[in-house]
Amino acid sequence: MNEIKSENIVRKIKNELPHLGKINLTLQPTDKNILEVEENYPDRKPSGFSQGQAESISQEGYNDWKQGIRNGIEYAYNKLTNNSGLKIIIESAIGLTTDTNPTIIGFSASRAILYKLPNCESQTELELLEEMVYSSWDYEFDAIPDFIHKTIIGKKLPTTRYKKT
Numbered sequence: 001m002n003e004i005k006s007e008n009i010v011r012k013i014k015n016e017l018p019h020l021g022k023i024n025l026t027l028q029p030t031d032k033n034i035l036e037v038e039e040n041y042p043d044r045k046p047s048g049f050s051q052g053q054a055e056s057i058s059q060e061g062y063n064d065w066k067q068g069i070r071n072g073i074e075y076a077y078n079k080l081t082n083n084s085g086l087k088i089i090i091e092s093a094i095g096l097t098t099d100t101n102p103t104i105i106g107f108s109a110s111r112a113i114l115y116k117l118p119n120c121e122s123q124t125e126l127e128l129l130e131e132m133v134y135s136s137w138d139y140e141f142d143a144i145p146d147f148i149h150k151t152i153i154g155k156k157l158p159t160t161r162y163k164k165t
Contacts, residue, residue, distance in 0.1 A: 001029045001117075008112035010104055014134040021105035022094040023069065025112045030085035035077045037070060038089045055100075057093040064142040068102025069093060072109035075147035079119045088113070103136035103145040103152055110147060125150075 004027040012019045030036065041059045057065055073088055080086070095105055107129060114121055128150045136143070136152060143154020 001027075003028045004116050006112040006116045008108045008115065010108045010111070010133070012134075015137075017134075017137045018096075018099035019104050019134060019136075020096055020099035021108035022092075023105065023108045023112050024091040024093075025073075025109065026089040026091055027113065027116060028087040028089070030087050032085040034085060035074065035083075036085075036087040037073055038087065039066065040089050040091055041066075041093070054094050054096060057095075062093075064102045064144065065093065065095065065100065065105050067144050068104075068106030069109045070106075071102075071145050071147055072106030073113065076110040076113035076119070078148065079114060079121045079125075081118045081120050101136050101139075101141055102143065103133055103139075106145050106147065107133045 006025045006027060007023065009022045010019055011022075039059075041057050043059050055062075069090060073090075077083055077086060077088075090109075093105055093109075110129075129147060132145065132147075132150055132152060136145070138157055138159075139152050140155045140157065143152045145152055
């Protein structure tokens with residue numbers, strides 16, 4: 001395998017809620033028989049927030065989103081049929097405070113790998129992950145995904161008669 005550039009975007013309205021996460025990765029084979037992850041986020045600090053303005057993850061901050069991305073990458077690596085050495089460089093990740101959480105951006109990272117490399121993820125596993133992603137707004141905004149066990153670690157929000165489940 002040669003170096004592969006991969007981009008994935010999760011962009012969907014589901015259950016009347018937005019889900020957005022965009023990621024750019026570089027996949028490089030290595031001889032080390034391990035997964036290496038290099039976070040190559042831009043060095044600039046966020047310039048502020050405005051509703052509807054895309055946010056590019058920088059080196060500083062966004063720790064919950066970054067953990068979601070790392071968890072998505074780890075899940076994908078474990079699903080590869082030939083998971084010998086692989087270096088994954090995170091080139092960029094973009095989301096919106098109102099539409100993105102660690103589960104959504106992490107799922108996008110996993111897709112950027114699994115859509116490019118041979119893997120053993122079943123359709124059932126994919127459907128379970130999609131269900132997890134599209135129910136992630138039922139949890140606090142900083143809840144962290146565990147894609148391997150197909151669960152979200154964090155406080156679940158209360159259900160009200162105004163919120164569809």
